[in-house]
Amino acid sequence: MSLRHALLGLLADGPASGYDLLGTFRTSLENVWPATQSQIYTDLTKLDAAGLIRIAAEGPRGRKTYEITDEGRAELRHWLLETAPEGYRRNDILLRVFLLGAVEPEEARGFLRTRAHSATTRLAALRSFDESMDWGGDPLSVYGRLTLEWGKRFMAMQAEWAEWAEKEVAALEATR
Amino acid sequence: MSLRHALLGLLADGPASGYDLLGTFRTSLENVWPATQSQIYTDLTKLDAAGLIRIAAEGPRGRKTYEITDEGRAELRHWLLETAPEGYRRNDILLRVFLLGAVEPEEARGFLRTRAHSATTRLAALRSFDESMDWGGDPLSVYGRLTLEWGKRFMAMQAEWAEWAEKEVAALEATR
DNA sequence: CCCTCCATGTAAGTCGTTACATGATTGT
DNA sequence: ACAATCATGTAACGACTTACATGGAGGG
Numbered sequence: 001m002s003l004r005h006a007l008l009g010l011l012a013d014g015p016a017s018g019y020d021l022l023g024t025f026r027t028s029l030e031n032v033w034p035a036t037q038s039q040i041y042t043d044l045t046k047l048d049a050a051g052l053i054r055i056a057a058e059g060p061r062g063r064k065t066y067e068i069t070d071e072g073r074a075e076l077r078h079w080l081l082e083t084a085p086e087g088y089r090r091n092d093i094l095l096r097v098f099l100l101g102a103v104e105p106e107e108a109r110g111f112l113r114t115r116a117h118s119a120t121t122r123l124a125a126l127r128s129f130d131e132s133m134d135w136g137g138d139p140l141s142v143y144g145r146l147t148l149e150w151g152k153r154f155m156a157m158q159a160e161w162a163e164w165a166e167k168e169v170a171a172l173e174a175t176r
Numbered sequence: 177m178s179l180r181h182a183l184l185g186l187l188a189d190g191p192a193s194g195y196d197l198l199g200t201f202r203t204s205l206e207n208v209w210p211a212t213q214s215q216i217y218t219d220l221t222k223l224d225a226a227g228l229i230r231i232a233a234e235g236p237r238g239r240k241t242y243e244i245t246d247e248g249r250a251e252l253r254h255w256l257l258e259t260a261p262e263g264y265r266r267n268d269i270l271l272r273v274f275l276l277g278a279v280e281p282e283e284a285r286g287f288l289r290t291r292a293h294s295a296t297t298r299l300a301a302l303r304s305f306d307e308s309m310d311w312g313g314d315p316l317s318v319y320g321r322l323t324l325e326w327g328k329r330f331m332a333m334q335a336e337w338a339e340w341a342e343k344e345v346a347a348l349e350a351t352r
Numbered sequence: 353c354c355c356t357c358c359a360t361g362t363a364a365g366t367c368g369t370t371a372c373a374t375g376a377t378t379g380t
Numbered sequence: 381a382c383a384a385t386c387a388t389g390t391a392a393c394g395a396c397t398t399a400c401a402t403g404g405a406g407g408g
Contacts, residue, residue: 002268003395032270039396041360061359061404067331073330076278081287085269087331092178093261094208094323099185101319102252108319111257117241142348143277143284146341147270152357154264172318179367195387215368217388235389237376 004043006033008052008068008076013140015056015067018044028140032147047072097165105173109166116162123155180219182209184228184244184252189316191232191243194220204316208323223248233239281349285342292338299331 006029010021018041032138044066047053052072057065068076093115100108135141147148182205186197194217201211208298220242228248233241242254269291276284306324311317 001395002271003309006271006275009271009278012275017359022359029271029274031264032274033266034396036397037360038362038398040225042362043358043395053282059359062361063359073278076275078274080275080279081283085272085291087269088207088267090209091263093210093263094258094326095178095182095185095205096261097326098190098205098208098316098319098323099182099252099256101314101316102188103248103256107205107257115261130305140274140277142345143274146344147274149341150270150273150337153333153337154330158327161326161329168322169318172313173286177367193387198387210368212369213388214370214390218390219367221389235387238389239387 003035003039004047004052005076005079006035007040007043007047008072009080011053011066012073012076012160015065016064017059017065019063027056027145031151105169109173110168111167112162112166116159116166119159119162123152123159126152126155134140178209179211180228181252181255182211183216183219183223184248187242187244187264188249188252189231191241193235193239193241195239204320207327254348261290281345285345288338288342288345292335292342295331295335295338299328299335302328302331319323 006025007021010016010024016024018037021044022035022037022076025033025040029035044053048055048066051069052075053066055064055070056067059065096111100111103111126148130145130152135145182201183197186192186200187202190198197220198211198213198216201209205211217243220229224231224242224259227245228251229242229244231240232243247324272287274289302324306321306328311321
C-alpha cells in the first residue's frame with residue numbers, strides 16, 4: 001500500500017510524470033522505499049482510476065504529467081497522520097544473527113566483523129553525501145535531511161553493535 | 177526466500193513440527209522475521225519437496241516432525257555466510273518523514289513526538305523482557321541475546337533521533 | 353544516421369497476508 | 381460435555397521483482 005502513498009506524497013509537492021518520479025525513487029528514496037519502474041507505472045494508473053491523482057497534461061513521447069487531486073491530498077494526510085507505521089519489521093541481518101549457532105563461533109565472528117565493516121563504509125558514504133549537498137529550505141530538503149541523519153545514526157549504531165557483538169562471541173568462545 | 181532459510185535455521189537446532197516452529201516465530205522471531213501459520217506450512221512442504229528437510233516422524237493429530245537434511249545444512253550455511261544481506265531497506269516511518277512537507281510543521285512535530293514516545297515505550301518493554309529472561313549458554317540463547325541488544329540500541333537511537341528531529345522542525349518553524 | 357535518453361506499458365512469477373476449513377486430543 | 385489447545389491445509393488476493401516489448405525525440 002505504501003508505494004501508492006509515496007507517489008501521492010511526491011505529487012503533493014508538484015505535478016510530475018512517471019519518469020520524473022522514477023528518478024526521485026532512484027536518487028532520494030533508494031534507501032527508504034525502493035520502487036521499480038514497472039510498479040510505479042501500474043500504481044499511477046491505479047491512483048488515477050481511483051481519482052486520487054489525475055492527468056494534468058500530456059507531452060511528447062506519450063509523456064503524462066500527473067497532479068494530485070483533493071481526494072488524493074485527503075488520503076495522503078490520513079495516511080501520514082492517522083495510520084500507525086509498522087517501523088522496522090523484518091531484518092535479514094538479525095535473522096542471520098539469530099541463527100548463527102548453526103556455524104562455528106569463528107565463522108559467526110567473521111560475519112559480525114563484515115557487518116561492522118560494511119556499516120562503517122556506508123556511514124562514510126552518507127557523511128560525504130551530506131557534506132556535498134547544499135541543503136535548501138524547501139520542505140523536501142528539510143525533511144530529506146532528517147532522514148539522512150537517521151541513516152547516519154543507524155549506521156553508527158550498527159557498526160558499534162556489531163563490534164560489541166563480535167567481542168561477546170569471542171568471550172564466549174574463550175570460556176569453552 | 178528468507179522464510180525458508182529461517183525454517184532451515186530453526187530445524188538445524190533440532191527436529192520440530194510446523195506447529196512448534198509457529199510458536200518460535202510468535203515469540204522469539206516476532207520482531208525479526210514475522211511469519212504466518214499459512215506461510216510456514218506451505219514452505220515446509222516446499223522444503224520437503226526440495227529435499228532440504230524431511231519428515232522424521234509422524235504423531236497424533238497428523239503431527240509431522242521435520243528434520244534438516246545434509247543438503248539443507250549446506251544451503252543454510254551458504255545463505256548464512258556467502259550471501260549478502262539486504263539490511264535495512266524499506267522503512268515506512270522514514271518514508272512518512274520524507275513526505276512530511278505535505279502537512280503543517282506543527283503536525284509534523286506531533287508525528288515526531290509520537291515516534292519518540294513509542295520508541296521509548298518499546299525500549300522499556302525490551303529492557304524488562306531482557307531482565308526477566310535468564311539467558312542460558314545454548315547457541316539460540318547467546319545469539320538471541322545479541323539480537324535483543326540490537327533492538328534496545330535501535331529503539332534508543334530512534335527515540336533520540338526523533339527528539340532531535342522535532343527540535344529541528346521547531347527551529348525551522350521559528351525562522352519563518 | 354545512430355546513440356542516448358526519454359517515456360510507457362504488460363506478463364509471469366514469488367512472497368506474503370487474510371480468511372476459510374477441518375478435525376483430533378487433553379484437561380477440567 | 382465442552383473448552384482450549386494442538387495440528388494441518390488451501391484459496392484468493394495484494395505487493396513486489398524480473399523480464400520483455402515498444403517507440404519517440406534530440407544531439408553529435
